[in-house]
Amino acid sequence: MKLKFLPLVFLLLSVLTVVAEPTAGEIAYAKGDYAGAVEQWQEQGHRDGLTAPLLSALGNAEWKLGRKGRAVLCWERALLLDPRDTVAIAGLRHAQTAGGIERPTASWSENYSAFLSADTWLILAGVSFWGLVLCVALPKFSPKIRGAWYQRGLVTFATLLALSLPGLWGSHTSAQRAVVRRADVALRLTPTAQGEPVSGIGEGDVVRTQRGFNGHTRVQTAEGKTGWVRSGEVEAIWGGGLPANLDQKAAP
Amino acid sequence: MRNAGFLLLAWLALLTVRAEDSVSWEITPAVTGPGQPFRLQVRIESDVILGPADRVGREIKPPRGMALRFSGQIFRSGTTEATLNFSGVSPETEGAHVIPSFNIRFPAKMIQVPKITLNVSNATGFRKDGQARAELELPDRTFYVGERIPGAILLRGSEQEFVSGSFGLECEAEGFSFQLLSDRAQPLDNGQGLLTAFELTPIRTGSSELSLNGIMLIQVGVTSAFSSPSRDRPFTFRRRINVEHVPEAGRPANWNGAIGKFLTDTIQLSNLSPEVGEPIRLRAILAGEGNLERIIPPEIIGGENWDIIPATERRRRAEDQRIFAYTLIPRLPGKLLTPEIRLATFDPETRSFNQVVFAPQAVTVTGTAPAKVDLVKVDPRTGANGAMTKALAGLATPQPNLRSVLSTPVASIQPLAASKSFWATNGILFALLALGLGVVMTMGYLSVHPEILIHYHARRNCHRAARRARQAAQAQDSAAFARAIVAGLRIGSGALLQAKAQALTHRDILRVLPDAPLALLETLFRIAEGDKFAPRPLDTLLAEPSLALALLAQLEAKL
Numbered sequence: 001m002k003l004k005f006l007p008l009v010f011l012l013l014s015v016l017t018v019v020a021e022p023t024a025g026e027i028a029y030a031k032g033d034y035a036g037a038v039e040q041w042q043e044q045g046h047r048d049g050l051t052a053p054l055l056s057a058l059g060n061a062e063w064k065l066g067r068k069g070r071a072v073l074c075w076e077r078a079l080l081l082d083p084r085d086t087v088a089i090a091g092l093r094h095a096q097t098a099g100g101i102e103r104p105t106a107s108w109s110e111n112y113s114a115f116l117s118a119d120t121w122l123i124l125a126g127v128s129f130w131g132l133v134l135c136v137a138l139p140k141f142s143p144k145i146r147g148a149w150y151q152r153g154l155v156t157f158a159t160l161l162a163l164s165l166p167g168l169w170g171s172h173t174s175a176q177r178a179v180v181r182r183a184d185v186a187l188r189l190t191p192t193a194q195g196e197p198v199s200g201i202g203e204g205d206v207v208r209t210q211r212g213f214n215g216h217t218r219v220q221t222a223e224g225k226t227g228w229v230r231s232g233e234v235e236a237i238w239g240g241g242l243p244a245n246l247d248q249k250a251a252p
Numbered sequence: 253m254r255n256a257g258f259l260l261l262a263w264l265a266l267l268t269v270r271a272e273d274s275v276s277w278e279i280t281p282a283v284t285g286p287g288q289p290f291r292l293q294v295r296i297e298s299d300v301i302l303g304p305a306d307r308v309g310r311e312i313k314p315p316r317g318m319a320l321r322f323s324g325q326i327f328r329s330g331t332t333e334a335t336l337n338f339s340g341v342s343p344e345t346e347g348a349h350v351i352p353s354f355n356i357r358f359p360a361k362m363i364q365v366p367k368i369t370l371n372v373s374n375a376t377g378f379r380k381d382g383q384a385r386a387e388l389e390l391p392d393r394t395f396y397v398g399e400r401i402p403g404a405i406l407l408r409g410s411e412q413e414f415v416s417g418s419f420g421l422e423c424e425a426e427g428f429s430f431q432l433l434s435d436r437a438q439p440l441d442n443g444q445g446l447l448t449a450f451e452l453t454p455i456r457t458g459s460s461e462l463s464l465n466g467i468m469l470i471q472v473g474v475t476s477a478f479s480s481p482s483r484d485r486p487f488t489f490r491r492r493i494n495v496e497h498v499p500e501a502g503r504p505a506n507w508n509g510a511i512g513k514f515l516t517d518t519i520q521l522s523n524l525s526p527e528v529g530e531p532i533r534l535r536a537i538l539a540g541e542g543n544l545e546r547i548i549p550p551e552i553i554g555g556e557n558w559d560i561i562p563a564t565e566r567r568r569r570a571e572d573q574r575i576f577a578y579t580l581i582p583r584l585p586g587k588l589l590t591p592e593i594r595l596a597t598f599d600p601e602t603r604s605f606n607q608v609v610f611a612p613q614a615v616t617v618t619g620t621a622p623a624k625v626d627l628v629k630v631d632p633r634t635g636a637n638g639a640m641t642k643a644l645a646g647l648a649t650p651q652p653n654l655r656s657v658l659s660t661p662v663a664s665i666q667p668l669a670a671s672k673s674f675w676a677t678n679g680i681l682f683a684l685l686a687l688g689l690g691v692v693m694t695m696g697y698l699s700v701h702p703e704i705l706i707h708y709h710a711r712r713n714c715h716r717a718a719r720r721a722r723q724a725a726q727a728q729d730s731a732a733f734a735r736a737i738v739a740g741l742r743i744g745s746g747a748l749l750q751a752k753a754q755a756l757t758h759r760d761i762l763r764v765l766p767d768a769p770l771a772l773l774e775t776l777f778r779i780a781e782g783d784k785f786a787p788r789p790l791d792t793l794l795a796e797p798s799l800a801l802a803l804l805a806q807l808e809a810k811l
Contacts, residue, residue, distance in 0.1 A: 023653060035500040041652055049661025057650030064505040064647075077665050090648035098646070119668040126678065137685060140692055175667060241664045 029057070034064040045242055052082035058242070059091050063099070068204030069181040070243040072101060073235055076179060076206065080237065083114045095204060102222035103206040104177070113170025121167035128160035173208075178219065178234040180205045181246050185234075187227035191216035199225045207234060273298045273363050283371045284342040285378025287385070289485055290370065292320070292338040296356070296363055302327060302334045303359040309338070311354040314488075317343030318370070320351065321467055321486035334358070339485060342372045384413035384445075384470045386487035390452075390462075394494045396600055399511040400543040401452040405489075407437070407468045409444040414471045416482065418446055421466035427495060428462065429453045453543070454495040464489045498598050504605055507596035508550060512542015514597050517573060519610050521590070528585050528619035533563065536576045536593050536610045544574035552591045557584050560591065582617040589614055703747075710747035711811040714740045718804045725797040734779035737800045741765075741776075744807035764810070768803055776800060 022030075025040030038061045045054055059074030072095055078088035095101040106114070113121060135154040183203040188195030191214045199221070201207065207219040207229075216228040235244055274297040284290045296302065309322035320340035327334045336356065343349055351368040390403040409415035418437050423430040430452055437446035452462070471482045498511065515538075522533035538544065554560040563577040582588060593610035668674055698705060717740025724732035739753075745764040746753035758773035 025652060026650070029650065032505065033502070034505060035503060038500075044652070049663055050665065051652075051655070051661050053650070053654040054652040054661075057652035060647045060650045065500065065503060066505070066507065080665055081662070087648040087650050090646075094646050122668050130681070133682075133685060137689055140689060171667075172669075175669075238665065238667055239670070241662075 025057070025061075029061055034061045037061040038065065042242055050077075050081070050241055052078040052085040053087065055081065056085050056087035056091060059088060062243075063091060063095065068095065068099060068101060068202075069179055069235070071095065072204040072206065073179040073181070073237065073243045076177070076237045077240070079114075081117065083117055099204065100202070101204045101206070102201075104208055104220070104222045107170070107173065109166045109170035110174050111170070113167040113174060116167060118171035118175065121164055121171050125161060125164035125168055128157045128164060131157035132161055175238045176209050177206055178209045178217070178236045180207060180229070180233060181235050181244070182233040185229050187219070187221065187225060187229060188216070189227060191218070191228040195228060198227050199223075201229070206237075209234070209236065275363065275365055277365070277368055279368070279370060281376070283373050283376055285374060285376040286342060286344045286346065286372055287380050287383075288342050288372075288376070288378040289383070290340055290342055292340060292351075292368065294336045294338070294356075294365055296334045296336070298332045298334075298358075298361070298363065300360045301330055301332055302361075303329070305334060305336060306357045306359070308336060308356055312338075313352050313354070314340070315343065315349045315351065316490060317345060317488075318349055318351075319465070319486035319488040321484070323484060339483065340370075341485060341487065342370060346372050346374055348372075382410045382412040384409045384415050384468065384485065386466075386468060386489075388464065388489040388491070390491060393600065394496055395452075395454050396496055396498050396511055396598070397454050397457060398498075398509055398543055398546055399454060399600055400541075400546070401454070402541070403450050403452055405448045405450070405464065405466065405487075406440065407446045407448070407487075408440070409470070411444075412472065415445045415468050416471050417469040418448060419467055419469075421448060421450075421464065423450070424463040424465075425452075425460060425493075427454060427456045427458060427460045428493075429455055454493075457495050457497055459492060459494045462489075462491045462493050499603070502605055503598075504596040504607070506550065506594060507598065507605065508548035510542060510547045510595060510597040510608075511600055512540055512544075512597065513599055513601070514538055514540035514542055514544075514595075514608050516608055516610050519593075519613055521613055521615065524614075525616045525618060526582055528582055528617055530619075531561075531579050531581050532615070534578045534580050534590060534613075536578075538574045538576065538595070538608065539572060541572065542597070544572070547574060547595070549576045550593055550595045552578065552593055554580070554591060557582065557588050558591060559583060582615070585617045585619050587614060587616050706747045706750075707811045710744050711808055713743040714804055714808045714811065716740075717743070718801055718808070721797070721801060721804070731779060733797065733800070734776045737776050737804060738780040740804045741773075741807060744804070744811055747811060748807075765803060765806060768806075769799070772799055772803070 023040065023044070025037045025044060028034075028036035028040060038058065041054060041058045041061065045058070055074045055078035059071045059078065062074060063071035071091065075088040075091045075095075078085045079092075082088075092101075092103065096103055116124070131153060135150055135157060139150065180201050180203055185201050185203075186197035187199040187201055189198050190196070195216075201221055205222065207221050210218040210220065210226075212218070212231060213228075215231055217231045217234060218226065218228055219234065220226045232246070275294065277292060277294045280291045280293070281288075304327055305325055308325065309320075312320060312322075314320040318340060320338055323337045323339045325334060325336045349370045349372060351370065353367045354365055356363050356365060385408055387406040387408060388403070389406060391401065395401055405418075405421070407415045407418055421432070430450060433449040433451055437448045439445070440447055446468075448466075465486065465488045467484045467486050469482060469484050498507075517537040517539040519537070520535040522535075523530070526532045538547070549562060551562075552560055559581040561579040561581070563579045576593065580590060589612035592612050595608045595610075597606050597608055598604075599606060717736045721733050721736035721740070724730075724736055741761050742753040742756045745751075745756055745761050748764050749756070749760065751760070758770070758777045761773055762768060762770065
C-alpha cells in the first residue's frame with residue numbers, strides 16, 4: 001500500500017525547488033548592467049554547469065543587449081532542459097511578438113513532446129519497452145510466473161510505450177532546429193558561396209535544419225521557404241552549452 | 253667567288269640575328285627632394301613595330317609614399333620605338349626608393365621594364381612652398397563597425413600652381429564601404445584649391461590599410477586665353493585603420509546602433525488639441541554627426557493614454573538630420589503628455605554611451621472616452637488593491653539560481669539519444685535476451701520431440717559401429733566385425749522401434765529392415781554372441797564384409 005504514495009513523493013520532489021541568495025549576476029541584471037550579468041552567468045555556467053533557469057536568465061540578458069541570436073539560443077536550450085521553464089517561454093513569446101523573431105510552428109507531435117524533456121521521453125520509452133519485453137519473455141523462461149500482475153504489466157507497459165512514441169518523434173523533429181546567429185543571412189538557392197539569394201532571414205530566427213553539403217546547411221524557415229545557408233551562420237539547438245562566440249573573428 | 257659566298261652568308265646571318273629590346277629611362281630631376289614632383293620617361297627600342305602601348309601603369313606598384321601615374325606616350329606608326337611618360341611625387345623620406353619591374357603591353361609584344369631607382373635627398377634644396385599638394389583629413393583613432401566616418405581630400409594650390417580639378421579618385425580598402433559625398437569637388441575657402449569629401453563605413457572588425465589614389469590638375473604660372481600650361485599630378489595616401497565593435501561593457505539596452513554625436517533638434521506635433529481617437533503625427537528630429545541613417549527608430553510605449561503606431565517619414569530635411577515619426581492616437585480626454593523618446597548613442601571620441609531624450613509634449617485631448625475602451629487590463633495576478641504583481645508582457649524575471657531536486661546541472665546539452673553507451677547497453681541487453689529466448693525455445697522443442705535426440709545419438713552410434721567394423725575387417729577379426737555390426741544394428745533398430753537395444757534379436761532387426769537377408773543376420777548374431785552358447789562356427793563372413801556394412805548404412809539412412 002505504501003508504494004501507492006511513491007509517485008506522489010516523486011512529483012513533490014520534482015516540484016520542490018531551492019532558491020539561493022542573489023548572486024553578482026542577478027544584482028548586475030537588476031541594475032541594468034546586462035553585459036556584467038552575462039559575464040557573471042557565463043562564468044557560473046562554466047564553473048557549476050548549465051541549468052534551465054541559468055540559461056533562460058542568460059537569454060534575458062543577451063536579449064537586453066540586443067543579441068537576438070544568442071538570446072533565442074539560450075531560451076531554446078533552456079526549454080530542452082526544462083520544457084516548462086516559464087522565463088524561457090516568456091522570452092521566446094516576447095521575441096516573437098515584440099522582437100520580430102520567427103519560429104517554425106510546432107507540429108502536434110512537437111507540442112505533445114513539450115510536455116516532457118527529450119531525455120525523459122527516451123527513458124520512459126526505454127523503460128516501457130524493456131518492461132514490455134520482460135512481460136513477454138519471462139513467462140517463456142518459466143511458465144510458473146504467469147499471473148494476473150503479468151497481464152497488468154503487459155497492458156501498462158504497452159500503453160506507456162504507445163504514449164511515448166509520439167513524444168519521441170516530436171523530440172526528434174524538435175532537435176533538428178537551429179538558430180540564425182548572423183544578421184541578414186541570405187537564403188541561397190545552391191550550397192555555394194556565390195549561390196543566388198532567394199530570401200533573407202534575420203538573426204535569432206529559428207529554422208529547421210536538413211542535410212549539410214559543402215560547408216552549407218539546408219534549412220527551412222518559419223515561412224516554409226527552403227534554401228541553403230553557411231553552416232557557421234546557424235547554430236544547432238542541441239549539442240552545445242553556452243552559445244558559440246562568433247564575434248571573435250580573425251582580423252582581416 | 254668564294255669571298256662572295258662568305259659575304260652572302262654573313263649578310264644572311266646578320267639578317268637572321270634577332271635584335272634585343274632596348275629599354276632606357278630618365279628621371280627629371282635625377283635627385284628629387286622629399287615630396288617633390290618628378291617626371292619619369294621610359295624609352296623603348298625594339299626589333300618589331302611596336303604601335304601604341306595598352307593598359308600602361310596597371311602593373312606598376314610604386315613604393316610606399318610615392319605617387320606615380322602614366323601621363324602619356326609618344327609613338328609613330330610603323331616605327332620600332334616608343335616613349336612613355338610618367339608623372340609622380342617622391343616620398344617624404346630620404347633614400348633610394350625602388351619602383352619594381354613592370355611590363356608594358358604593345359600590340360606586337362610585351363616588354364619588361366626593369367626596376368627603377370629614385371633617389372630622394374634633402375640636399376636638392378627643393379622647397380614645397382608654392383607647390384600644389386594634397387592632404388588627407390581623417391580622424392586618427394579607433395573606428396567602430398557601422399560608424400559613419402567623414403573624410404576629405406584637400407587639394408591645396410598656390411599662386412604658382414593653381415589646382416583646377418581632380419579626377420580618378422580610387423579607394424582600396426577591405427572591410428570598408430566608401431562613398432563620395434558629391435560628384436564634383438568643392439572649391440576651398442581661399443579659392444586656391446579643391447575639397448573632395450567622402451564617407452567611410454567600417455563593416456567588420458580588424459586592422460586594415462586604407463589606400464586612396466587620385467590625380468589633381470594643376471595650372472602653372474600665369475594663364476591666359478591662349479596659353480594654359482597645365483599638368484596633372486598624382487597623389488596617394490595610405491593609412492592603417494583599426495576597427496572594433498562598440499564595447500559591450502556599459503552598453504545600454506536601448507542602444508539601437510547610433511554612433512556619433514547627436515542632439516535633439518525639435519519635436520513636432522501635427523495637432524496639439526486632437527479629439528479622442530484622432531491620430532496625430534509626432535516627428536522627433538535628431539541632428540548631429542554620425543550614422544543617422546543606420547539608427548533603428550526607438551520604440552516608445554504608449555501606456556494607457558496612447559495607442560502608438562510607428563510611421564515612415566519620407567521627407568528628408570537635410571543630410572545631418574534624422575526624423576523619427578510616430579502616429580499617436582489618444583485614448584483618453586484631458587491634458588496628456590506624449591511619451592518620452594529615449595535614444596542611447598555611442599560617442600566614438602570619448603568611447604562612452606550617452607542618452608538623448610526627446611521631452612514629452614503637452615497635448616490637450618478633447619471629446620469623451622469611448623464606452624468600450626479597455627482602460628484597465630484585468631489579470632488574474634492582480635492583487636486585491638489593484639496593484640500588478642508582474643508585467644503583462646515582456647521578459648519574465650530571471651531566477652538563475654532556481655534549483656530543482658531532479659534537475660542536475662550539465663556541462664553540455666547533449667541528448668541521451670546521442671549517447672553511444674546508451675544504445676550499446678540496450679543493444680547488448682536485447683541480444684542477450686534474444687539469445688536466452690532462443691535457447692529456451694530450442695530446449696522446449698526438443699523436450700516435446702525427444703525422438704530427435706534419440707535418432708541423433710543412434711545415428712552417431714551406427715556410424716561408430718560401422719567404423720569399428722571396418723577396422724575389424726581389415727584386421728581379419730570376424731568376431732569383432734560381427735559384434736560391431738550387431739551392436740550398430742541393435743542401437744539403430746532400438747531407436748526406431750523405441751525398444752531397448754540389448755533386447756533385440758535378428759528377428760527384430762527384420763522388422764526394421766525387412767529386405768535384409770535373414771541368413772546374413774543369423775550368421776552375424778551367431779558369430780557375435782555364439783561364444784556364450786557353443787563353439788564359434790566356421791564362417792565366411794569376412795569374404796563379403798560390404799553386405800553387412802550395407803545393412804548398417806541402410807539403417808543409418810532411416811534414422
